């Protein structure tokens with residue numbers, strides 16, 4: 001941290017600056033959480049602590065259902081985007097065209113959310129028509145509603161959005177892995193899967209878990225693509241956004257925003273804490289032990 | 297020394313490669329190599345950086361696929377098999393221990409794959425750790441070991457599998473000179489004790505000389521020359537080997553006369569006679585080599601002796617190297633020549649810079665290289 005040359009006050013100033021920025025970024029969120037516990041919500045003169053707004057959410061069938069759908073989407077994204085990111089990261093290490101590959105992998109991030117969402121919307125509709133026409137031509141009904149807007153299409157939209165993040169997060173840990181270890185394992189008789197599962201995976205699992213957490217948060221916070229692709233059901237962010245746009249903010253909306261902010265921060269916070277603890281553990285391991293016996 | 301390569305029965309060689317080639321895109325890393333390695337010896341693949349040593353070793357281990365040719369291990373064609381289906385195992389230069397497993401788990405890894413019982417594994421691990429001198433290190437993590445200890449663990453992890461062929465790619469390159477020397481002798485001892493075939497890659501001559509029963513020189517994707525360490529050092533056949541191994545002085549010229557037991561070469565400033573059985577036609581370009589310890593600065597009496605080749609030279613400087621001292625002299629054609637002497641015998645030897653002297657060597661000490 002300190003090299004001994006740095007002015008201690010400059011160093012403290014640096015930290016003050018960082019904390020100030022973090023506070024500045026988080027202040028609005030904290031304010032919303034604060035308001036969500038006020039009986040009279042935003043704009044009122046009086047502040048009276050209450051958890052009523054949260055109770056109200058849990059009593060609201062639509063909101064609970066939307067929470068459930070959000071959860072399903074998150075699980076679906078974890079189960080697909082993370083393995084896809086892992087495969088992509090493995091492929092990245094073996095390809096010679098690294099810059100081209102990364103550019104392609106990250107390209108979905110450069111498309112604005114609403115453009116990507118509407119593009120997919122049109123795309124799915126057309127595929128659906130085509131497949132249904134094909135089904136009609138064959139005289140079967142199997143393809144009916146094949147890619148009708150719904151959970152599957154919303155999930156695909158979210159996967160496209162989250163895979164680049166999953167890829168990058170895993171790639172960062174994977175880049176520290178030495179391929180000789182896989183070769184050494186193969187040389188010891190392991191097949192490709194054993195070498196991956198027993199030697200490589202334990203060393204990159206931090207990245208895999210981080211990427212699981214990351215895509216969960218992303219899918220929890222995403223509204224635009226899902227709004228366009230979801231068809232019949234609503235996710236938590238969708239409900240929140242439509243309430244804000246149609247009715248304006250209510251005590252309930254503040255509580256919803258509070259839930260989303262807190263869940264995200266708890267997730268991120270635990271990742272950071274776990275990473276720090278692990279780093280400490282590794283540091284401790286590096287302290288040399290006494291020689292059990294001298295080498296001959 | 298015993299001759300480990302003269303097998304009396306007809307068992308196939310441990311390693312036989314035929315027309316083996318490997319291209320990385322446009323780069324020809326290995327070019328139609330033929331090589332045969334008998335069972336139970338210590339073979340070193342020696343050569344300059346980028347010569348293709350690692351490529352050849354990794355082809356033997358099955359880590360890369362050949363572009364051309366065949367690989368037979370104990371007579372069986374393994375060209376298409378992955379590493380885990382070959383009778384080989386490999387020791388890498390560094391970073392190859394599994395960092396999340398302790399010494400015991402690292403060494404026992406291959407046995408666990410084979411589904412051996414816990415007690416069997418523990419017993420084998422114990423035995424092999426004592427063979428490599430690491431008793432009591434079972435619970436250490438790789439990062440708690442020194443470089444030399446890490447390499448011993450790697451060696452143990454390979455040896456415990458009792459495969460027939462052990463491949464080692466610069467296993468000692470990350471160690472300091474003293475430790476490298478000790479480990480060399482130990483590797484040799486272990487190989488002699490267990491008797492399997494070791495194929496060891498290095499670019500370090502001293503390491504190769506210390507450890508090898510047999511050396512194959514590899515450069516530019518080709519096997520240049522093969523032989524025992526003594527043959528390679530004392531009687532290099534190819535000009536490349538002479539230049540690469542030891543400290544040889546090379547003098548180039550044209551053949552002007554050939555007779556029964558030798559030839560005469562015109563070096564431009566002098567006619568040099570050499571003894572050789574090699575065929576060389578008059579007019580062809582050749583080189584002769586003289587090792588630095590066999591070339592002498594002549595005084596009056598020495599110059600009269602029978603069979604000594606003499607040439608004029610200019611004394612340049614003296615370089616003290618501890619055990620030996622090197623004297624640099626320049627031949628009339630501008631080539632610098634090294635004359636090496638044991639320092640203790642060297643008290644009143646030498647000259648002053650710019651002094652005109654005579655250097656020479658016994659004719660039978662010069663090597664003749666036609667290619």
Ligand SMILES: Nc1ncnc2c1ncn2[C@@H]1O[C@H](COP(=O)(O)OP(=O)(O)OP(=O)(O)O)[C@@H](O)[C@H]1O
Pocket residue numbers: 320321323324325343344345346347348349350351352499
């Ligand atoms: N993966 C690769 N892609 C492209 N070229 C390669 C690759 N690996 C090796 N080469 C090239 O093949 C040639 C032989 O390389 P190799 O690693 O076998 O040499 P080496 O004799 O082991 O050298 P060193 O002593 O430096 O380890 C070199 O020219 C090298 O640049």
Ligand SMILES: [Mg+2]
Pocket residue numbers: 349350351466
């Ligand atoms: Mg190499």
